[in-house]
Amino acid sequence: MEQQIVIIAVVVLALSFDFINGFHDTANAIATSISTKALKPRTAIVLAACMNLLGALTFTGVAKTVGGKVANPANIEHGVYVVAAALIAAIIWNLITWYYGIPSSSSHALIGSLAGSVIAAAGFTAVNFKGFLTIIEGLILSPLLAFTVGYIIMSIIRMIFANVSPHKLNSNFRFLQVFTAAFQAFSHGTNDAQKTMGIITFALVAGGFQESLDVALWVKVSAAMAMALGTSVGGWRIIKTVGSKIIKFEPASGFASDLTSALVITGATLIKLPVSTTHVISSAIMGVGSAKRFSSVQWGTAVTMVSAWIITLPITMILASLTFIIVRALLL
Known part of the structure; x- marks a missing residue:
């Protein structure tokens, strides 16, 4: 009976994390289309919620990677409590970064928290470091790939449409952004x-x-x-940071960054690799901005974001370890 109560609590915590992830991370997916006025905020949120729901129902490969690559759940004593502690830590960190408008990674928070909780419960040997490092490599390499692809796509657009009037260019790409915003929300x-x-x-x-x-x-x-409902709430603090504090957006650059991040995230999903949508989207924006003019990127904001990315893993590992120790003292 106790085990059933705990698993219900874990499911509630997990869905709460997913809900928070919806308004925390999906804000990234629609920030550019709102910034360029391709979509009105309410329309963008409804579109993102629907496409998020559709995307979430389409694949399961990443779920199996997260469920089995960090550790073998069958070998973890008190594994349900381990997951509960990890989720509590990840939710706390997500809420802190959301409150301060920092687009940190929910993926880093969840993976770091799970690893930290497993270590506190069963020691370092319980962690499958090969699988854990594979996930971390994907989380690190995907932003670099997004930056590069964003730079290339924006450079191609600038070359092809160099002689097109700005008004016509903005009008066409503002229309196209509706589709890339939908694609990006789906990939998320x-x-x-x-x-x-x-x-x-x-x-x-x-x-x-x-x-x-x-x-x-x-x-x-x-x-x-849960993610679709979270998306419908919106994440205006994150939208403000991503949509205005990294580069000044025009429809063409918004289109390029949306397309870049959607392609990178979808590619990762197809190879069953969890990536940080926050990292990918923000890096794509930086790559697009650099292609226009290196100085157009507000690197101060970018440095703040990267700093949050770097500290998320160790902080959530420590936070989850402490949380499990408290849970064990109170309940086990």
Whole structure:
């Protein structure tokens, strides 16, 4: 009975994380289209919520990676409590960074928290460091790829449309941004919602409620709905940072950054690799801005964001370790 109560609490925490992820990270997906006035804020949020839901229901490969690459849930004693502590730590960090308008990574927060909680519960040997490092490599390399692709796409656009009048160029790309914003929100759903599916599945296996890492239909639907609802709330602090404090957007640059990040995130989903949508989107914006003019990027804001990215993993690992120690003292 106690185990069932704890697993219910874990599911509630996981869906809460997914909801927070919706308004924390999805703000990134629609910030550029709002900044360039391609979409009105309310329309952009509704579009993002619908596409996020669709994306979340489409794939499950990333969920299996998150559920089994960091550690083997079947080998973790008190695994359900481990997941609960990880989720509490990740939620705390997400709320702190959301409050201060810092587009940190929910993915880093979740992966770091899970690793820290596992270490506190079963020691360093319980962590599958090969799988953990594979995930970290993807989280590190994907922003670099997004920066490069964004730079290339924006350079091509500038070369092809060099002689087109700014008014006509803005009008055409503002129209195209509707589609790239939808694509970006869809890609976000394909990757980010699966992380919550993976963490719930980890808890179900650890608690003996199922044997495989296959994602149950109810897990898939509930995680998709939680993220869509979070998206509908919106994340105006993050929208302000991403949409105006990195570069000054025009429709063409908004189109380029949206397309870049959507392609990189979708590619990662297809190879079943969790990436930080926050990192990818922000790096794509920096790459696009650099292609226009290196000085057009507000590097001070960029440095602040990168600093948040760097500290997220160690802070969430420590926070989750402390949280598990408290949970163990109170409940075990």
